Amino acid sequence: MSPKVLAAFFIAILLSTGTTNAKDIGGPISTTLTITENSRLISDVICTVSGASCIVIGAPSVTLDLNGFTITGLADPQTGCNGPGAAALEDGIDVNGQTGVIIRGTGIVQQFRRFGIRLLNSSGVTVTGVTTATNCFSGIFVNGTSDSLFENNISVRNGEPANACGGI
Numbered sequence: 001m002s003p004k005v006l007a008a009f010f011i012a013i014l015l016s017t018g019t020t021n022a023k024d025i026g027g028p029i030s031t032t033l034t035i036t037e038n039s040r041l042i043s044d045v046i047c048t049v050s051g052a053s054c055i056v057i058g059a060p061s062v063t064l065d066l067n068g069f070t071i072t073g074l075a076d077p078q079t080g081c082n083g084p085g086a087a088a089l090e091d092g093i094d095v096n097g098q099t100g101v102i103i104r105g106t107g108i109v110q111q112f113r114r115f116g117i118r119l120l121n122s123s124g125v126t127v128t129g130v131t132t133a134t135n136c137f138s139g140i141f142v143n144g145t146s147d148s149l150f151e152n153n154i155s156v157r158n159g160e161p162a163n164a165c166g167g168i
Contacts, residue, residue, distance in 0.1 A: 034058040040065035053094035061100040066107020073112035081136040081160045091118040098122045105129030115141040138165040
């Protein structure tokens, strides 16, 4: 192999190693989906996971693009809480112990029997352009998370009288 061809081969490899293709997500999710690479919704998601989170961000520097779609959980569409399994450990999107995660809208995370989005012990997280609605607890729950950015988010009808958590 000539030096020019070999050099071109190594340059092509170096350029391709920093890029990962997005994982496409859509339709029903019946068991917790852990994503470790940049991902995007390609259609609405109906989450039937009971007693656990729907989508878990399982690696640092992952972007989840809601791409204009909706993630819907098992909670009551009017109150977010009534019915069997109310206040179960069901979060729409869970980010625990990660850095540099981006959750980007537009899009809606709704009807989860706990938090729409839970950020726990993470840093450098960005949540932008997301609507959280009719989740039993907070729309976006933030605890032990630092250096994060929340911009252009909307939170509607989250919480309940016994657990008036609300928005962010």
